[in-house]
Amino acid sequence: MLNTNGVPDKKQIFSRFPDKKYILKPKAITECYEEIPCNPCSTSCPFDAIYIGEDINTAPIVDFEKCTGCGICVYNCPGLAIFIVQELDNENARFKIPYELIPLPIKGETWSGVNRAGEVITKVLIEKVSLTEKQDKTALIQVLVPIEFINDFITIRSKL
Amino acid sequence: MKKIDLVIIGGGPAGLSAAKMAAESGLSSLIIERNFKIGGQLVKQTHMFFGSEKQYAKTRGIDIAKILVNDVLKYSDMIEIMTGTTVVGLYKDKVVTLLKDEKYIKVKTKAIIIATGASEKVLAFEKNDLPGIYGAGAVQTLMNVHGVLPGHNVVMVGSGNIGLIVSYQLIQAGVNVLCVLEASSEIGGYKVHASKLKRLGVDIKTSHSIKKAIGKDYLERIIIGKLDDKWEFIEGSEEELIVDALCISVGLSPLSNLLSMIGTEMKYVSYLGGLVPLIDENYETSIENVFVAGDVCGVEEASSAIVEGYLTGLVVAKKLGYIHPNYDKLYLDFKAQLHNLRSGPFGEKLRRGLEEIMR
Amino acid sequence: MKANIVIVGAGISGVSIAYNLAKKGVKDIVVFDDNYLSGGATGRCGAGIRQQWGTKNNCILAKKSVEFFEIAQEELQYPRDIEFKQEGYLVIATTKEEDLQFVKNVKLQNSLGIPAVVLTPKEAAKIVPHLNLDIVTSATFCPTDGHLNPFTVTDAYYLAAKRLGVKFFYQEKVLNIIVKDNKIIKVITENYEVITNKVVNAAGGYSKEIGDMVGIDIPVYSENHEILVTEPIEKIQGPMVISFSLNIYCQQVPHGSFIMGRSDPNMPQGYNVDASWHFLDEMAKTAVNLLPPIGDLRVIRQWGGLYNLSPDRQPIISDVKELPGFYLACGFSGHGFMFAPMTGLLLSEIILGEKTTVDTTDLHIDRFKNSDFKDYEKSVV
Amino acid sequence: MNKKDVIICRCEDVTLEELHNLMKEGYTSFEEIKRILRVGMGSCQGNTCGQLIQRELANFTNTPINKVVTHKVRPLFAGVKLKSIVKALDDES
Amino acid sequence: MRIKEHPILTFEEKKKLSFFFDGKEAYGYEGDTIASALHAMGVKVLSHSIELNRPRGLYCAIGNCSSCNMIVDGKPNVRTCVTMLVENMKVKTQVNKGDIYEKD
Known part of the structure; x- marks a missing residue:
């Protein structure tokens, strides 16, 4: 349970995933379940796709019509609670996740894929690593994840 | 004796913003900071901050410190900064005594x-x-200021935001965090921080605490245990862990000693973290021209400390006859920002606490 | 509630009076204090024990009190340490006048059996090597003077009195004392009314206020005297070093810290007990001048406390002719702590109508009715 | 729990056992405990122990923690050498 | 135990400072406190408590708790967590309340 071990339950997770029709394109998933005073995801979105409003304690709402999955909100989220997901085909999903550890993965490497409980669940392929000045030390890692883990995968751990 | 109109004790987010706003209003000040550099706790915060743009949200603490420090340095003709300097005495005749290295200094002021x-x-x-x-x-200072690791295998006690954040920082520095212990049945800090740790494989053990440290000259092992609903250890739940460092993060209390020293009316308010001064809507205490800003009047985030600093700087300047050209507009804006930061469910205890100390 | 005797004030004087009365079999003694155990002047004092005085009365009170302190640990059956150390008082003279006065004082002290001696500066330096001899003209030394822990010795009396049945009420302010037909009938506190016809005023800095409640004008006033304490270090000084002309007393207590104080000639009368930066300045200057090496010690704490000063700087231990049943233990002028054993004993004797151990005529409040009272104690910091 | 091994006051080395024993004797305020155990009188002036003792007192006396009075704060906040104070005076004149 | 690489922070190469710890030569870097330099060397016990002689080390790092008091250049009770390391400093473990007269 989120409150006792930091792992959101299935219901919470699904509540943030959009309809399947949207996810065929990259979309931002905001895993921010509490009303905390924070709004950079909203203010940083160039497409005005994340709504928070005047009261910055409001939980973010993503407008999946507007969201392009660009990933800017991912490295702008102070809680590292946003990732981009896309159902690529019948076999793979593509994720863009924030990463603030060293060493950074390198394109082409295979890493362990980890779920929200911190367990290794699969192998994932590193497709792209970006870390520009603008990202301010939060790297954006693009990974290819087996489709069955689309609702479970959250981050990567150690090169295989 | 040195004379200056305004003395600001503490060069953290609240103190720096106060100095900036006083200077903008035309009032000179002296900032006294006991650390070797100004910026307060921000200088060791490597994580991005929450809040809104006005409080530099999504910027890392270390970089917010730089912004605030630069703001103050722009007014170098009006803001004097003494670092490595501790206020040792605060007396009713508004004499502040300082210690810098071995040097003892007395300052007479009008407002504090x-x-x-x-x-x-x-x-x-x-x-x-x-x-x-x-x-x-201490762990943050060692790691993020001095670049020195506290150990290789660490257990964190306390799952408030600081406990969670420092655990994450330990991992970033390459330290193995075995687990986070939380005496309460629920995680104390923001869940986004908790989730971040959990996915890195760190267990957050609620209803658990440290029972015993073991070691001859220094820490070698610890015994942890599960707590019942009365916070007593459950027999047989003990577990031994091999660690070389244990980090204690069981909450903050306002550092209000100087206020007690000068005889300010105080009240113990659990919601605010401990003993805090009674204040009016402008953060003035029961002693005229003695103001407070930041965690000293209730433990919160750096974001509200910054705004409280701006507000008190603005108000003190006016009291001493220096009125900011945009006084009214700024005053309302700062009040609105504070209201906004505190209006959510996490701000509830704070709101109730602040109500208790209103004069 | 009914009481045989109500004692106002549970400082060292109050607890000693209670103990002495209870020991003599008096039942139903009630003690009120508006603070915690030793929260007033007792807990704020320098806690030195000195027999080197300039008046006969003070010498006798002090000597007899020391005799009690020497056996107090056993007599009071105290489980903790009262930390009585007898390593003497070194009284420093810095002027010709003091040299002469001190010779007279020692003569008086010796005549009363107090083993004080006059020393040359060199001899003084053998006892306290870090003295600045440039400013010392002579000294006197009494090896049986010393120091006690003011908290534990008060606690010791308190526990002993409690064992003998005395009832203590702390944080209980006495609001009024009702007198009817020139007789005390009742003591009113915040939470109690006590029927009694005997009240002992041992209220330290507030004793004048207690007198006012029953219409007795006690010629005392209160004044803030400040003290500082340093961090503890390994032992370097045995005796208390004191100088009246330099206005300082300075002692390393067994725990290791130095306690020192001085008086401020410009201090207004009143009940203020604030600490001041001004005191710190003057104290540091005086102390480092007299004892240069202690300049390296860090001051960690300063506070103020009330002296209750009498016109001749000697205590008032007496009954009150104008109001039978009202007794005084006040006006100690900064030395109530060290006289406490005698204060308790003498007052118990006065209250019970016994012959007093020493003549108390000169301690009676009536001595001030005479405008030119006999002695004035000059050996006061 | 071995209370002898739980340090309440670092400056004066006061253990939880000493604290509990004193509370059992009837000393149930910070001020009284301070006078006997020296807690709050060391160089940190109660900064470390104050809050721990407050909690122990609240538990022992069954009092809400906000009603438990803790240590008084007096100058100085940190130790100052006597000679530093003298030096400042010399510099002034 | 100094951090060499860090995802967020960069630790610049700083001037090396040599000092003496309990008579032996040691070194730290400019910007170090005495306590952080000793810590980087793996020294955890900085003092022994005054009554019970318990080992103590860095705890608060803000000069509050007195656990890191050491003898520095002959002077006792120096709070090493808030005292900057200086070239050639003589740092010694303190085992008593401190002696006012310098003993080498």
Whole structure:
């Protein structure tokens, strides 16, 4: 349970995933379940796709019509609670996740894929690593994840 | 004796913003900071901050410190900064005594903004004084200021935001965090921080605490245990862990000693973290021209400390006859920002606490 | 509630009076204090024990009190340490006048059996090597003077009195004392009304206020005297070093810290007990001048406390002719702590109508009715 | 729990056992305990122990923690050498 | 135990400072406190408590808790967590309340 071990339950997770029709394109998933005073995801979105409003304690709402999955909100989220997901085909999903550890993965490497409980669940392929000045030390890692883990995968751990 | 109109005690987010706003209003000040550099706790915060743009949200603490420091340095003709300097005495005739290295200095002032922040609470358990057991703040200083690791295998006690954040920082520095212990049945800090740790494989053990530290000269092992609903250890739940560092992060209390010293009316308010001064809507205490800003009047985030600093700087300047050209507009804006930061469910306890100390 | 005797004030004087009365079999003694155990002047004092005085009365009170302190640990059956150390008082003279006065004082002290001696500066330096001899003209030394822990010795009396049945009420302010037909009938506190016809005023800095409640004008006033304490270090000084002309007393207590104080000639009368930066300045200057090496010690704490000063700087231990049943233990002028054993004993004797151990005529409040009272104690910091 | 091994006051080395024993004797305020155990009188001036003792007192006396009075704060906040104070005076004149 | 690489922070190469710890030569870097330099060397026990002689080390790092008091250049009770390291400093473990007269 989120409150006792930091792992959101299935219901919470699904509540943030959009309809399947949207996810065929990259979309931002905001895993921010509490009303905390924070709004950079909203203010940083160039497409005005994340709504928070005047009261910055409001939980973010993503407008999946507007969201392009660009990933800017991912490295702008102070809680590292946003990732981009896309159902690529019948076999793979593509994720863009924030990463603030060293060493950074390198394109082409295979890493362990980890779920929200911190367990290794699969192998994932590193497709792209970006870390520009603008990202301010939060790297954006693009990974290819087996489709069955689309609702479970959250981050990567150690090169295989 | 040195004379200056405004003395600001504490060069953290609250103190720096206060100095900036006083200077913008035309009032000179002296900032006294006991650390070797100004910026307060921000100088060791490597994580991005929450809040809104006005409080530099999504910027890392270390970089917010730089912004605030630069703001103050722009007014170098009006803001004097003394670092490595501790206020040792505060007297009713508004004489502030300082210690810088071995030098004792007396300053006579008209107004004082106390922005001393908060200090860490300590915990009582067996061998709680063994070397290798640290306050979370000390660990951050060692790691993020001096670049020195506290150990290789660490357990964190406390799952408030600081406990969670410092655990994450330990991992970033390459330290193995075995687990986070939380005496309460629920995680104390923001869940996004908790989730971040959990996915890195760190267990957050709620209803658990440290029972005993073991080691001859320094920490070698710890015994942890599960707590029942009365916070007593459940027999047989003990578990031994091999660690070389234990980090204690069981909450902050306002560092309000100087306010007690000068005889300010105070009240113990649990919602605010401990003993805090009674204040009016402008953060003035029961002693005229003695103001407070930041955690010293209730433990919160750096974002609200910044705004409280701006507000008190603005108000003190006016009281001493220096009125900011945009006074009314700024005053309302700062009030609105504070209201906004505190209006959510996490701000509820704070709101109730602040109500209790309104004069 | 009914009481045989109500004692106002549970400082060292109050607890000693209670103990002495209870020991003599008096039942139903009630003690009120508006603070905690030793929260007033007792807990704020320098806690030195000195027999080197300039008046006969003070010498006798002090000597007899020391005799009690020497056996107090056993007599009071105290489980903790009262930390009585007898390593003497070194009284420093810095002027010709003091040299002469001190010779007279020692003569008086010796005549009363107090083993004080006059020393040359060199001899003084053998006892306290870090003295600045440039400013010392002579000294006197009494090896049986010393120091006690003011908290534990008060606690010791308190526990002993409690064992003998005395009832103590702390944080309980006496609001009024009702007198009817020139007789005390009742003491009113915040939470109690006590029927009694005997009240002992041992209220320290507030004794004048207690007198006012029953219409007795006690010629005393209160004044803030400040003290500082340093961090503890390994032992370097045995005796208390004191100088009246330099206005300082300075002692390393067994725990290791130095306690020192001085008086401020410009201090207004009143009940203020604030600490001041001004005191710190003057104290540091005086102390480092007289004892240069202690300049390296860090001051960690300063505070103020009330002296209750009498016109001749000697205590008032007496009954009150104008109001039978009202007794005084006040006006100690900064030395109530060290006289406490005698204060308790003498007052118990006065209250019970016994012959007093020493003549108390000169301690009676009536001595001030005479405008030119006999002695004035000059050996006061 | 071995209370002898739980340090309440670092400056004066006061253990939880000493604290509990004193509370059992009837000393149930910070001020009284300070006078006997020296807690709050060391160089940190109660900064470390104050809050721990407050909690122990609240538990022992069954009092809400906000009603438990803790240590008084007096100058100085940190130790100052006597000679530093003298030096400042010399510099002034 | 100094951090060499860090995802967020960069630790610049700083001037090396040599000092003496309990008579032996040691070194730290400019910007170090005495306590952080000793810590980087793996020294955890900085003092022994005054009554019970318990080992103590860095705890608060803000000069509050007195656990890191050491003898520095002959002077006792120096709070090493808030005292900057200086070239050639003589740092010694303190085992008593401190002696006012310098003993080498």
